[in-house]
Amino acid sequence: MKKLIILFSVLSVLLFVRPLLFSTTISPDFNNTSVTVTNTPKADEEAFYSDAFKGINQFYHYTGFANAKWGNIIMILIGIIFIYLGIKYDYEPLLLIPIGAGVILGNIPFVPGNQTGIYEAGSVFNYLYFGVVKGIYPPLIFLGIGAMTDFSSLIANPKLMLLGAAAQIGVFATFLGALYLGFNLPEAGAIGIIGGADGPTAIFLSSKLANGVNLLPDGTTVKNLIGPIAIAAYSYMALVPVIQPPLMRLLVNKEDRKIKMKPPRAVSQKEKMIFPVVALLLTTFISPSALPLLGMLFFGNLLKESGRTERLADTARTKLIDIVTILLGVTVGASTQADIFITKDSMLIFGLGAISFVIATMGGLLFAKFMNLFLKGNNKINPLIGAAGVSAVPDSARVVHAEALKSDPSNYLLMHAMAPNVSGVIGSAIAAGIILSFLG
Amino acid sequence: MANILLFTDQMSQGYTILITGLVIVFCALLTLSLFFQHGLPVMLYLYKIITKGREKKIKDIKVEADKEFTGEIAAAISLALHMYLNEQHDNENAVLTIKQARKLYSPWSSKIYGIQNRIK
Numbered sequence: 001m002k003k004l005i006i007l008f009s010v011l012s013v014l015l016f017v018r019p020l021l022f023s024t025t026i027s028p029d030f031n032n033t034s035v036t037v038t039n040t041p042k043a044d045e046e047a048f049y050s051d052a053f054k055g056i057n058q059f060y061h062y063t064g065f066a067n068a069k070w071g072n073i074i075m076i077l078i079g080i081i082f083i084y085l086g087i088k089y090d091y092e093p094l095l096l097i098p099i100g101a102g103v104i105l106g107n108i109p110f111v112p113g114n115q116t117g118i119y120e121a122g123s124v125f126n127y128l129y130f131g132v133v134k135g136i137y138p139p140l141i142f143l144g145i146g147a148m149t150d151f152s153s154l155i156a157n158p159k160l161m162l163l164g165a166a167a168q169i170g171v172f173a174t175f176l177g178a179l180y181l182g183f184n185l186p187e188a189g190a191i192g193i194i195g196g197a198d199g200p201t202a203i204f205l206s207s208k209l210a211n212g213v214n215l216l217p218d219g220t221t222v223k224n225l226i227g228p229i230a231i232a233a234y235s236y237m238a239l240v241p242v243i244q245p246p247l248m249r250l251l252v253n254k255e256d257r258k259i260k261m262k263p264p265r266a267v268s269q270k271e272k273m274i275f276p277v278v279a280l281l282l283t284t285f286i287s288p289s290a291l292p293l294l295g296m297l298f299f300g301n302l303l304k305e306s307g308r309t310e311r312l313a314d315t316a317r318t319k320l321i322d323i324v325t326i327l328l329g330v331t332v333g334a335s336t337q338a339d340i341f342i343t344k345d346s347m348l349i350f351g352l353g354a355i356s357f358v359i360a361t362m363g364g365l366l367f368a369k370f371m372n373l374f375l376k377g378n379n380k381i382n383p384l385i386g387a388a389g390v391s392a393v394p395d396s397a398r399v400v401h402a403e404a405l406k407s408d409p410s411n412y413l414l415m416h417a418m419a420p421n422v423s424g425v426i427g428s429a430i431a432a433g434i435i436l437s438f439l440g
Numbered sequence: 441m442a443n444i445l446l447f448t449d450q451m452s453q454g455y456t457i458l459i460t461g462l463v464i465v466f467c468a469l470l471t472l473s474l475f476f477q478h479g480l481p482v483m484l485y486l487y488k489i490i491t492k493g494r495e496k497k498i499k500d501i502k503v504e505a506d507k508e509f510t511g512e513i514a515a516a517i518s519l520a521l522h523m524y525l526n527e528q529h530d531n532e533n534a535v536l537t538i539k540q541a542r543k544l545y546s547p548w549s550s551k552i553y554g555i556q557n558r559i560k
Contacts, residue, residue: 155480158473165469172458179454187453270487271480278480287450310462381556423469434461 001335005055005061007196007293012400056359067109068403079103079333082336083142092238092395095199098232098326104335118334126285129331129421132226133338135207137328138200139296144321145200145393146300147313147406150273153419156264158236160381164423167389168366168431170195170360174352175435181348186222190436191349195356199388202233204293206430208440226348227335228346232353234332240395241402243357244387251365252383256372257407259382261416269307276301283430297429327335364389382417388417391424 059067083171086093107124110116117123131137147315175192183191190206203226212224236243248257281299284291303313336339368386375381386406388396397417404413 073556074451155476158476161469161473162466165466168465169462173462175461176454179451185453189457268484271476274480274483275476278475282472282475283468286464286471298515301489424470427465427469431461431465434464435457438457438461 004419006059006410021038028402031263031278035284037124064109067111069338071342072107072109072279075107075336075338075341077103079107079339081367082333085400086201087439092234094217094325095234095329096238098329099231099333103332103335105330105334106334107335117337119329119340123329125334127326130287131324131327132203132230132331132335133207133211135292137290137324138204138207140324141328142202142293143296143300144316144318144324146276146297146302146322147304148423149297149301149304149422150418151279151301152253152267152272152414153264154236154274155267155271155420157419160385160419161426162388163364163368163369163386163420164391164425164427166386167364167391167420167424168196169363170197170356170358170390171428171435173359174356175351177355178348181352183345183348184216184222186214186216186439187225189439190225190229192350192356193362193428193432193435194229194236194353195390195433196424197233197237197357197360197392198235198425198428199230199234200328201293201425201428201432203230203328205232208436223264224343225345225349226313227332227337227341228349228358229353230332231336232350235350235393236353237395238355240357240390240392241399243354244361244396244399245403247349247358248365248387248400251362251368251376254407256369256383257379257404258411259410260387260411261380261382262376262378262414264415264419269305270325272305273302273307276305278425279426283426287430287433289436290429293329293432294426297425311343360390360429361387362422382411382413385413385420386415389420389424389427391428394424396424397421 019029025335039365051221079102082096082103085091086096086100106118109225113121115121115123115126118129120126171192172195173192174195175188178188178191179185186209190202190210192204193205196202206229210222210225210229212221212226214222244274246305276298280295281303283294283298287294300313300316303309327425344393365383366386367389368381368383372380372383382402382404388400397414399416400417401412404411
């Protein structure tokens with residue numbers, strides 16, 4: 001009925017613009033839903049106009065202009081900034097542009113109750129958001145990542161795997177920090193994983209722990225922190241080139257930055273095929289809760305390395321991951337609806353996220369220096385690659401490479417840095433599994 | 441009071457998760473790296489033995505002369521190989537002959553027929 005009135009009023013506006021200019025009486029009673037449609041032949045012009053105005057007024061109250069709050073406008077501006085950063089500075093445009101567009105979509109003001117918003121059951125966005133809330137998208141992303149990742153540098157030099165573990169200190173330190181700030185255990189666990197620097201893992205864990213559905217032991221429900229956590233994780237991943245270099249310069253002296261590592265040995269195809277199977281078995285037996293992530297990651301890698309399923313691997317690493325990235329980006333962006341997103345918690349999460357990145361980077365760098373104490377001669381590792389232990393594939397590896405080039409233009413660390421980088425992905429997924437098994 | 445108790449309890453649980461979590465992550469990746477450092481080479485070596493038999497040392501390989509295989513056959517094979525390897529590009533006759541394939545004039549290529557029989 002309401003919609004009929006709206007339609008009618010729009011038509012009347014189009015046909016009779018004149019009364020808009022001359023009439024001065026606007027009925028304030030726009031909420032009156034029992035308006036009779038003036039299509040009876042006896043209705044005179046006055047009644048017709050007043051009803052039309054009621055319709056227009058009501059239409060106005062359905063528009064974004066009437067419902068806009070400051071929060072919405074601020075968030076829309078943030079969305080535009082995201083898009084601008086993605087286009088102008090090329091900061092992870094594949095993520096920032098969908099998320100930026102999503103932030104705008106999620107913050108268009110609307111009248112609640114018409115199945116419009118992402119948090120209203122039955123709306124289209126709500127259905128797409130389902131993939132985030134139930135943690136469906138992250139494993140699919142991991143499938144694609146597995147199908148793109150070359151683990152050979154890791155197989156050639158397995159000890160670099162420990163750097164990926166060292167960077168997970170960031171996860172657990174942030175977890176503790178969040179507890180100190182008064183978050184509940186599950187919420188703190190979800191916030192901590194930002195330090196894993198892995199967007200899909202962060203979304204997966206927060207969708208399991210801080211989804212606004214689970215009950216706490218004291219009977220209250222946890223807060224829905226998926227939006228802030230995902231945005232924080234992805235923003236800091238995009239900001240890796242800003243956050244990491246100062247820490248590298250602070251913690252690694254000039255001599256160490258010039259260490260050249262011996263080139264990794266050639267890895268046979270057989271080893272590459274065995275890696276996903278063995279790694280899958282070992283890691284998931286240790287941390288079964290991370291099964292959706294690690295299982296898909298190594299399955300994707302097996303598709304790539306088996307040599308027989310190039311078609312599947314190709315789809316997984318191109319079309320499939322693109323589709324899921326689009327859906328994930330837009331829905332995560334749209335989940336930042338101002339009335340739910342702009343809270344004190346979100347600000348705390350952003351602060352904790354930055355700290356966790358710093359701690360994770362420092363953990364990796366310091367552990368690399370520590371490992372160097374036990375390594376001799378040309379087996380020594382360049383401590384810079386420890387910073388790549390935070391996953392953020394492949395940005396942190398690139399940052400390490402660029403930083404090493406600054407101190408020695410002939411020192412190419414990219415291949416070496418990829419090893420802790422991919423082991424960071426495995427490490428953060430295991431960490432997520434552990435947190436989930438403790439708190440889930 | 442209950443709140444404070446809950447809080448401290450939460451913190452202690454937090455520390456438990458912190459320590460165990462880190463230890464487990466380290467152990468997991470350590471096992472993985474140890475496997476690939478030491479386990480995998482052994483496995484690949486065993487696989488090789490199973491599929492191809494034990495690697496023999498040079499002195500273990502018996503030199504058996506084939507009576508049928510004379511020096512002439514060896515010379516013929518090596519000559520054939522030599523000729524084959526040196527003839528990556530075979531020499532072609534450099535003389536070009538241009539062969540007239542068809543008549544210079546034919547009603548099919550004559551314009552005069554086309555001009556008079558225009559499609560109306």
